[in-house]
Amino acid sequence: MLTLFVSGAGWIEHEKDIDDMVVLREGICPGLNKDLIEALRNVDIRTVEELVSANLEELAQKCSVSYKALIAVRRVLLAQHAAFPVSCADMYEELLSSTAILSTGSHGLDKLLDSGLYTGEITELTGGPGSGKTQVCFSTAVHISCQLKQSVIYIDTNGGMSANRLLQMLQAKASTMEEQMAALQRIQVFRVFDVFSLLTCLQNIRIGGVQMECVGCSVKALILDSVSAVLSNMLGGKQNEGMSLMMQVAGELKTISKDLNVAVLVTNHATRDGSGQLKAGLGQSWSHVPRTRVLLQQVERPGSSSSLRVATLTKSSRQSCQLEEEFDLRCWGAPEDMKAGSSGKRKLEGGSPGVG
Structure with a gap:
């Protein structure tokens, strides 16, 4: 199927599959007779794609055929073989209306992320051991499940997931056993310990092979902790297969985020560059x-709490990089942390109904 969109400059091709190109032949369109097909072939126009993408004024002169006839043929071919055309402005409005922002539960982190995690995008948390990446993933999953009433897919690659810990966190947020169990059901956990199992898991999610147990709750977040745990040992040197597998993982995550309208949160390890500065792992x-990248570090100063963290925005398309916010892991989801808002997109607030 050929998919075209229209802009002020004319027809713009959006998607195509070269194996599915339709060859021009008699019968597929009124007015497309044998003589016209032969004339088009003489100037190397053999497929529907080539005809609808051509400059018809020049084509009419080259083929010595009627410009109006070509216009009529193209109009019919577009109706039969292309998606309904929309303007770029309409596409942008649709994007705004379909994008949701999920609060992480931390006012500081939400502020850094310009209100929270965006559906259709990949956000990355990077940091060294003990920086709090897994704790942030736990807290975010619990907040989305318990407060926002949305389902979460949690992929654990390093064995850090603990059902008991999740339950303890939920008990601090939900007063009844029924609420706690319902929130737990909205978090579906997959444990994978190699990149091949990870790819299989992601592919199953993409094709709809993963069904959430809690009926009526849409999956709005996928958390992968951590992506580097299954990829780091396969990269470097002449291990070309590792690079290929990493790009396959990236492709699956991007497709899931876009096609399923899911906010993807991944964690990555941190290394130090030649000057001793922390940087995200897995290379260039x-x-x-990731669309957005945040570096987590433990605050190290006299008298500071061991649970205090500083988050630095190192990559963003919406805010200036190197912005910093401090937050306390023990105060996640406190009332003073629930102030994040948004404009133009849907903000999923605590207690709001599920969004499909």
Whole structure:
């Protein structure tokens, strides 16, 4: 199927599959007779795609055929073989209306993320051991499940997931056993310990092979803790297969976020560059995968709490990089942390109904 969109400059091709191109032949369109087909072939126009993408004024002169006839043929071909055209402005409005922002539960982190996690995008948390990446993932999953009433897919690759810990966190947020169990059902956990199992899991999610137990709750978040745990040992040197697998993982995550309208949160380890500065792992190729990247570090100063963290925005398309916010892991979801808002997009607030 050929998909075209219209803009002020004319027809713009959006998607195509070269194996599915329709060859021009008699019978597929009124007015497309044998003589016209032969004339088009003489100037190397053999498929529907080539005809609808051509400059018809020039084509009419080259083929010595009627410009109006070509216009009529193209109009019919577009109706039969292309998606309904929409303007770029309409596409943008549709994007705004379909995008949701999920609060993480932390006012500081939400502020850094410009209100929270965006559906259709990949957000990355990076940091060294003990920086709080897994704790942030736990807290975010609990907040989305318990407060926002949305389902979460949690992929654990390093064995850090604990059902008891999740239950303890939910008990602090939900007063009744029924509410706690309902929130637990909205978090579906997958444990994978190698990149091949991870790819299989992601592919099943993408094709709809994963069904959430809690009926009526849409999956709005996918949390992967951590992506580097299954990829780091396969990269470096001449291990070309590792790079290929990493790009496959990236492709699956991007497709899930876009096609399923899901907010994807992944964690990555941190390394130090030549000057001793912390930087995200997995190299330059992976750096293009997340839309937003946040570096987590433990606050180290006299008298500071061991649960205090500083988050630094190192990559963003919406805010200035190097912005910093401090937050306390023990105060996640406190009332003073629930102030984040948004404009133009749907903000999922605590207690709001599920969004499909």
